[in-house]
Structures are given as C-alpha cells and as structure tokens.
Amino acid sequence: MSESLINAVVLVVDDTPDTLALLHDALVESGYTVLVADNGLSALKISLEASPDIVLLDALMPGMDGFEVCRILKQDLNTRHIPVIFMTGLTESEHVVAGFSAGGIDYVTKPLSPVEVIARINTHLKNSRLINQTQGALDAFGQAAIAVLPKTGKIVWQTPLARQLIEKYMSHEDDLLIQDTPDALQEWVMQLHQGGERRLRPYIVHKPTGRLIFNAADLQSEEQWLILLREESETAQIEALRAIFNLTNRESEVLHWVILGKTDKSIGEILGTSPRTVNKHMEHVFTKLGVETRTAAASLAVNKLRSISGSNSFGVNE
Structure with a gap:
C-alpha cells in the first residue's frame, strides 16, 4: 500500500x-x-x-x-x-x-x-x-466548483463560493439553505452521464438579477465529476472588467455602461456624477485598453468577456 x-x-x-x-x-x-x-x-x-x-x-x-x-x-x-x-x-x-x-x-x-x-x-x-487535493486548491483560489456523482447527479462536495451561488440562485422562499442537490441540477448531470458523447451544453439558471452557469470541467472519473460555476450579472461583469483590464471600480462601472450603449449623460445620471467626470474615466479606460474610441473599447471588452465565458449554453428558468 x-x-x-x-x-x-x-x-x-x-x-x-x-x-x-x-x-x-x-x-x-x-x-x-x-x-x-x-x-x-x-x-x-x-x-x-x-x-x-x-x-x-x-x-x-x-x-x-x-x-x-x-x-x-x-x-x-x-x-x-x-x-x-x-x-x-x-x-x-x-x-x-x-x-x-x-x-x-x-x-x-x-x-x-x-x-x-x-x-x-x-x-x-x-x-x-x-x-x-483538487478541492483544497479550488477553495484556496476562491473558485466556485462542485463535485457530483455521475450516476445520480448528487453533490458530494462544494466550495464555499459554489454553495453561496447555489443558495442565491436555486433556493426557494421556504427553503433558503439548500441541504441537498437541487432537482434540476441533478437531472442535468444525469442527462450528461446518459449522453453517449457527454457533450451537453452548460446548465443555466436565470434570475432577473443575473444567471448562474454550470460547466462540466472534468468528466474523466467514473466516481466524481468536477463542475465549475460562473455567475453572469451586472455586478459580476463589472468585477470581471476590473480584473481583466486592471481598472478601478468606477472605471469598470463606466465601461460596463458604455458596452450597453449608454451616453456620458446617462452614465452620469446612473452613477450620480457629471458627464465630464464620466468622460475623464473613459480617457483612463482608453489608455489601459490601448484603444482610442468608445466603440473600440466596448468591442475589445465584449470579446474578452466572451473569450473567458464560453459560448454554447442552454437555459432552464427557476
């Protein structure tokens, strides 16, 4: 031994x-x-x-x-x-x-x-x-991940961030803390196991404030599968922009609204600041992204976000 x-x-x-x-x-x-x-x-x-x-x-x-x-x-x-x-x-x-x-x-x-x-x-x-060992590493880096049993779809462990996200998106008013695997998630894992090529698209839970995406990361083991979770919401996107381009919180907020097509005046009203200040933040964004126009900044940001989030997905509303 x-x-x-x-x-x-x-x-x-x-x-x-x-x-x-x-x-x-x-x-x-x-x-x-x-x-x-x-x-x-x-x-x-x-x-x-x-x-x-x-x-x-x-x-x-x-x-x-x-x-x-x-x-x-x-x-x-x-x-x-x-x-x-x-x-x-x-x-x-x-x-x-x-x-x-x-x-x-x-x-x-x-x-x-x-x-x-x-x-x-x-x-x-x-x-x-x-x-x-994998769980310890995921915990240390603050990754949202769960391990599930392929045959039953049941969660056998989850990182703290994963638990928070599942409770946020998949709990019900009469059961705020989920103690067992949500039925819809369990069904998706079992479909994944039954599928010959194991190539089902990600499972997505939609909420008015955002969506939670489950992606199969490792399906090699017959005992436990690793599933990674990612939240897409206004807050999550702003945080992602900040991390990707090394922006300040306010710069990432401004870039987020630029991506959504808002003018400096509209952004100023949303953030409670003046259009002039918004324009100043955008100048800093241009420098950090290496671009010269709002369109170029928005295009670069969107492409970067897409490259780290993946594309194929299907949704199941909770």
Whole structure:
C-alpha cells in the first residue's frame, strides 16, 4: 500500500460479528486504522465524530438499513464527502441501483474476498485523496466548483463560493439553505452521464438579477465529476472588467455602461456624477485598453468577456 494510504481510517458497518472480525483483521494487517459499527445509528455517530476516510457498509441490516445510512451521510455537509462501498449478498439490479442512488460509489458481494475488498478500498481512497487535493486548491483560489456523482447527479462536495451561488440562485422562499442537490441540477448531470458523447451544453439558471452557469470541467472519473460555476450579472461583469483590464471600480462601472450603449449623460445620471467626470474615466479606460474610441473599447471588452465565458449554453428558468 502506498504511504499516502497508510493509517487511512476505514469504518466497517455490519450486523454480523464474523464479518466484522474478518474485515477488521484483514484491514489492520494491510495498514489501515479500522473502526467498526454493528448498526446504522452507531455508524452515523462514528462517521460524524471520527470522519473516516471511507465506509464499508452492509446494505441489509435490522432497523436502519445501509441504504438509509448512506442517504443520511450524503445529506450532511460534514459527511457527504466520505466514499461509501456497499456490502451485500444481493446482486439483483434493483439493489445495485438502490446503492448507487443512495450515494454509494461501489459494491462488493458476500461471501466477501478480503483481497478484493482491500483492492476496491485502495482504488477509491486514491481517487478520494486526489479529489480532496483538487478541492483544497479550488477553495484556496476562491473558485466556485462542485463535485457530483455521475450516476445520480448528487453533490458530494462544494466550495464555499459554489454553495453561496447555489443558495442565491436555486433556493426557494421556504427553503433558503439548500441541504441537498437541487432537482434540476441533478437531472442535468444525469442527462450528461446518459449522453453517449457527454457533450451537453452548460446548465443555466436565470434570475432577473443575473444567471448562474454550470460547466462540466472534468468528466474523466467514473466516481466524481468536477463542475465549475460562473455567475453572469451586472455586478459580476463589472468585477470581471476590473480584473481583466486592471481598472478601478468606477472605471469598470463606466465601461460596463458604455458596452450597453449608454451616453456620458446617462452614465452620469446612473452613477450620480457629471458627464465630464464620466468622460475623464473613459480617457483612463482608453489608455489601459490601448484603444482610442468608445466603440473600440466596448468591442475589445465584449470579446474578452466572451473569450473567458464560453459560448454554447442552454437555459432552464427557476
């Protein structure tokens, strides 16, 4: 086992003592730290308190079964990132589908082969570590991004900015904080997964104040897909102009209204300043953009914005 996986914490959940003993010994011998639970409630408590790196979960248990345990784990922001592998003696398609629908990433069948179980755990832990590293980098740069399960469309992690944008554009008056994946977004991801060429256009949520665009960034993994979010609104465009051309806030506001065809007088009224001051700001904009006319400035700005935002899109109104 690679050094990065040594001491990884595995939670084994099964109501059969013999299965717990078999997996505990095999996993400890392979270098893992092992936690055990013999029922669903204990599994949830341990997952929340210890945050294991992966959960090996019996599908059928008395009381709360594994499917319900997995659903609860995936609904909690503190545990939804934990990969879940189901253990079951049932291989009928409906049980396999139930496992994936609940948020599981894989399943192994009983009677268990410890060698196979460990191989599956190794693979999923490596993928999970890579995904966590990616998430850390996205968090550090303030990127709006989510990771979703391709088969179900459910969000398994999201950066803080992504969470803010989803709540802003996809929450409802009676549910201001979204705890689960919005249905429309989930449907788009599942369509993306079912599409042969995986080339659906971006998913767009329209609001009167702007729109939120979801673009598939990485569809290579069969476990989790990376989706990038981008907000297009008056505020977002002004901020983008400021960043692209190194403008001041007021210069970017003036350029934004120039793009929309406003005159100096109209811009002055909008911003609460004089046309002369607006003209002065435009002179600075010309210098920074390397152009000489309003038309050239607007054209350059629009082309630059288009080049960083992409083109193909389709919209779904919320």
